[in-house]
Amino acid sequence: MPTGKPVGVVMAPEADVIKTGTSTVGITFNGGVVVGADHRATMGNFIANKNVKKLFKISGRVALTTAGLVGHAQSLARMLTAELALYELKRDNPMTVQGAATLTANILVGRPHYVQLLIVGVDESGPSVYSIDSAGGSIPDLYCATGSGSPFMYGVLEDQFSKDMTQKEATSLAAKALLASAQRDSASGNGMDLAVITMKDGYVQLTNEEISDILANL
Numbered sequence: 001m002p003t004g005k006p007v008g009v010v011m012a013p014e015a016d017v018i019k020t021g022t023s024t025v026g027i028t029f030n031g032g033v034v035v036g037a038d039h040r041a042t043m044g045n046f047i048a049n050k051n052v053k054k055l056f057k058i059s060g061r062v063a064l065t066t067a068g069l070v071g072h073a074q075s076l077a078r079m080l081t082a083e084l085a086l087y088e089l090k091r092d093n094p095m096t097v098q099g100a101a102t103l104t105a106n107i108l109v110g111r112p113h114y115v116q117l118l119i120v121g122v123d124e125s126g127p128s129v130y131s132i133d134s135a136g137g138s139i140p141d142l143y144c145a146t147g148s149g150s151p152f153m154y155g156v157l158e159d160q161f162s163k164d165m166t167q168k169e170a171t172s173l174a175a176k177a178l179l180a181s182a183q184r185d186s187a188s189g190n191g192m193d194l195a196v197i198t199m200k201d202g203y204v205q206l207t208n209e210e211i212s213d214i215l216a217n218l
Helices: 070-091 097-108 150-160 166-184 208-216
Strands: 023-027 032-038 040-044 046-049 054-058 060-069 115-123 126-132 139-142 143-146 192-198 202-205
Touching: 023 046, 023 115, 023 126, 023 150, 023 166, 032 040, 032 054, 032 060, 032 115, 032 166, 040 070, 040 097, 054 202, 060 139, 060 192, 070 097, 070 115, 097 115, 097 126, 097 139, 097 202, 115 143, 115 192, 126 143, 139 143, 143 150, 143 166, 150 166, 166 192, 192 208
Parallel strands: none
Antiparallel strands: 023 032, 023 143, 032 192, 040 046, 054 060, 060 115, 115 126, 126 139, 192 202
16 A cells, blocks of 8 residues: 655556655746656666656646656556646646646545656746645645655755756756765666756756756766
């Protein structure tokens, strides 16, 4: 059964037996959000995959990060992408970030998934980060980290986050937090995905070269 503890990518249905790890992060800045995740999936002490997708674009200005059972995470990503697209088609207006977080929480209520999620994005009300637990709890924050690497990320975030950060500062902080988890959490690592979401440009995923440049300048 879901426990509410930090979880990661699980490669088999025996989720209570196979403990695994992940690192995902969402950070608001002045005008948008930065969101990121590592690439590693583990089965106990075994690294099962080094290039797992844990960051999903679910609408033009909303993203999802996933930690937990792979099948649950992937099905939720597909479902949310479809639901947000249908909402926009019917209303000719995109769903808000809060609406996407509430929808996600409602899906999980009554039929818990072995996942820990972040819904992050930007709308007319500004940038938002929501943490969604496996039973449907939804908590907004200025920044959030999930997964087994989250304690190491929070050490970086608590020390260096500020409310009116620039996009460059927030992107560097997200990369630094994910790097810290990769260095200290054996279940996180093998690179990272990073994306920036703003009202002007929407969801923009950084290239590997851009991420390498950021890491080189930390």
